[in-house]
Amino acid sequence: METSIDGLIPLPRTSLKLREIYGTAPGYQSLWAGAVKGTFPTTQRGGRLFVAATDLPVVARAFGLTEKTPPVA
Numbered sequence: 001m002e003t004s005i006d007g008l009i010p011l012p013r014t015s016l017k018l019r020e021i022y023g024t025a026p027g028y029q030s031l032w033a034g035a036v037k038g039t040f041p042t043t044q045r046g047g048r049l050f051v052a053a054t055d056l057p058v059v060a061r062a063f064g065l066t067e068k069t070p071p072v073a
Contacts, residue, residue, distance in 0.1 A: 008043055008050035011035060014059065022060055023068035034062055 009017055011031055018025035026034075035042045035049050040059045043050045051059060060066075 007053045011049040014051045022065040026063045
């Protein structure tokens with residue numbers, strides 16, 4: 001997963017990271033709308049939006065996601 005040195009995930013990659021952790025994720029348009037509305041914290045650099053890796057649980061809660069549990073054998 002592409003993250004910058006300071007732990008920021010580009011908004012377009014946030015959905016992929018959420019899917020990795022939670023098994024499902026909102027699409028980019030929903031993430032973008034949430035970012036613009038201030039539903040979760042973002043950082044803007046050079047016109048691009050980023051989510052701090054440490055804020056992924058906040059983003060997940062905003063969309064009602066819960067961590068996937070491994071299947072029971």
